[in-house]
Amino acid sequence: MTPPVLRCRALRKAYGGQVVLDNLDLDVAEHEVVALIGASGSGKSTLLRCVNLLEDLDDGTIHLDGDHITDPRVDPDLVRRRMGIVFQAYNLFPHLRVLDNITLAPIRVHRRPRAEAEAQARDLLARVGLAEKAEDYPDRLSGGQQQRVAIVRALVNSPRLLLLDEVTSALDPELVGEVLTMIRDLKAEGMTMVLATHEMGFAREVADRVCFLDGGRVLEEGPPERVLGEPTEPRTRQFLRRIVEAGRL
Amino acid sequence: MRPTHHHPSPVARQRAAYRRRQTVRSVLVAAASTGVLGTLLVIAVTGAPGWHRVRQSFLDAGIARAALPEVAAGLWLNVRLLVFCALGALAVGLAVSLLRTLRGPVFFPVRALATGYTYTFRGLPLIIVLYVFTLGVPGLRLQGTPPVLVLGGLALVLVYGGYLAEVFRAGIESVHPSQLAAARSLGLTYRQTMRYVVLPQAIRRVAPPLLNDVVALQKDVGLVSLAGPIDAVRAAQIxxxxxxxxxxxxxxxxxxxxxxxxxxxxxxxxxxxxARRQAAR
Structure with missing residues (x-):
């Protein structure tokens, strides 16, 4: 049997006295889309940053395709090349044109010829309707366009796993749709994804599994209809009730 | 955006006319106040009891003409020194600021040296460094000691390198950590992240203060004349x-x-x- 794409076991992370991840377990199978939901501070972002090795764990292990990536002898740069992460604030490089944002890693990290990398980048941009923005600097783009560029930038490395950290939270409501459409297309292509989100409707639609994080652990998980429709845990119910009151479901 | 022929409303036309009148008024006020202040200054200086003597000993056209070739020849030395010292100090400053950002125990001595360097050479008065380099070093009578001009240039590079290192470091630290996270998440190594993501943004941000220090250096290169070479100020003194x-x-x-x-x-x-780029963001 092939191992899951991502396997997290007993993750623990604390900042000072604040425990952010508390004995957290999570498996993600190939082609699976897992949505992480939960209140701010429940550990969603920290989990994604730990998986990308941007944060050091205090305890626990993470395996990517069966490889132990939290072994201190592993080169984190090599691990990061096998996955992509997209941030809430896009984090595009402001001094580089859209095209150069996308081709930076293929040219410098993967040593691919510039012409080939640029052709691929233009092709990907065209597929998300941003072909004519290739020569622009990021600050000329809307938030939704910037976030789509950030997703394309994460995709050129052909990642095994795509991590999406509240990618629509910084967007104006009318721009959320264009980013969600892109993620929907990625699911159709079979991309394995873990996404932290506040968009419950979207989680219900696109996720194969929803995990409710509370106090740094997965408190409840299952198919979206079940977790979002008939949650069993009181904390989950309480969280979803607040979301409904805020008009987000 | 559709191109339209917009006909300004009466209100807009009135506003524009009012603004034009205000602009004309400000220009007239500025011209008048400048004229008054200038006249007062001229009267105060030329009317001073010692003006006649000062004009003789500071503003003699004949002496100015006679001194010009010598002083200009000295200035050529300043220009040459400035170019080499500015390039040298920028290179030293950038290198030292990068060494100070290195992490990991292996780099402790390098980091400590770089830190010690910026502390020492920013604290030391330039004149003392110049004397040590141009008088002390030749005193060792080592084989192949470079000429005094080169030694003086080295002293300038070391002192200004210390200042520029701190300017570069401020620039590096001003790049938001999320930029580093984004670069590392793409698989870039620490060096690649510095080279392609952090430094281009940092240098753009600190270009004004860097150039400001180069302007200051332009005046200080003349101090090598303390050790003998004749720069513009020394030529004037002679x-x-x-x-x-x-x-x-x-x-x-x-x-x-x-x-x-x-x-x-x-x-x-x-x-x-x-500033414009910042405003556009």
Missing amino acids: ATAETFNYTPYIVAGVLFVLLAIPLIAVTDWVTLRA
Whole structure:
């Protein structure tokens, strides 16, 4: 049997006295889309940053395709090349044109010829309707366009796993749709994804599994209809009730 | 955006006319106040009891003409020194600031040296460093000791490198950590992240203060004349000693300002451009 794409076991992370991840377990199978939901501070972002090795764990292990990536002898740069992460604030490089944002890693990290990398980048941009923005600097783009560029930038490395950290939270409501459409297309292509989100409707639609994080652990998980429709845990119910009151479901 | 022929409403036309009137008024007020202040200054200086003597000993046209070739020849030394010292100090500053950002126990000695360097050479008065390099080092009588001019240039590079290192470091630290996270998440190594993501943004941000230090360096390169080489100020001093007239100093001062104008203009232009870019974001 092939191992899951991502396997997290007993993750623990604390900042000072604040425990952010508390004995957290999570498996993600190939082609699976897992949505992480939960209140701010429940550990969603920290989990994604730990998986990308941007944060050091205090305890626990993470395996990517069966490889132990939290072994201190592993080169984190090599691990990061096998996955992509997209941030809430896009984090595009402001001094580089859209095209150069996308081709930076293929040219410098993967040593691919510039012409080939640029052709691929233009092709990907065209597929998300941003072909004519290739020569622009990021600050000329809307938030939704910037976030789509950030997703394309994460995709050129052909990642095994795509991590999406509240990618629509910084967007104006009318721009959320264009980013969600892109993620929907990625699911159709079979991309394995873990996404932290506040968009419950979207989680219900696109996720194969929803995990409710509370106090740094997965408190409840299952198919979206079940977790979002008939949650069993009181904390989950309480969280979803607040979301409904805020008009987000 | 559809192109339209917009006909301003009466209100807009009134507003525009009012603003035009205000602009004309401000220009007239500025011209008048400048004229009044200038006249007062001229009256105060030329009416001073010692004006006649000062004009003789500081503003003698004949002496200025006579001193100009010597002073200009000295200035050429300043220019050459400035180019080499500015390039050297920028290189040293950038290298030291990068060494200070290195992490990991292996780099402790390098980091400590770099930190010690910026502390020492920013604290030491330039004149003392110049004396040590131009008088102390040749005193060792080592084989192949470079000429005094090169030693003086080295002293300038070391002192200004210390200042520029801190400017570069401020720039590096001003790049938001999320930029590093984004670069590392793409698989870039620490060096690649510095080279392609952090430094381009950092240098753009600190270009104005860097150029400002180069303008300051332009005036300090003349201090190598303490060790013998004749720069513009030293040439003026010699001419002054010959004629007992201070006019050569004024000649040197005017030449320095003329030399600084292009550099300062570039600094202002870069600063303005940086401010515009910031505003666009």
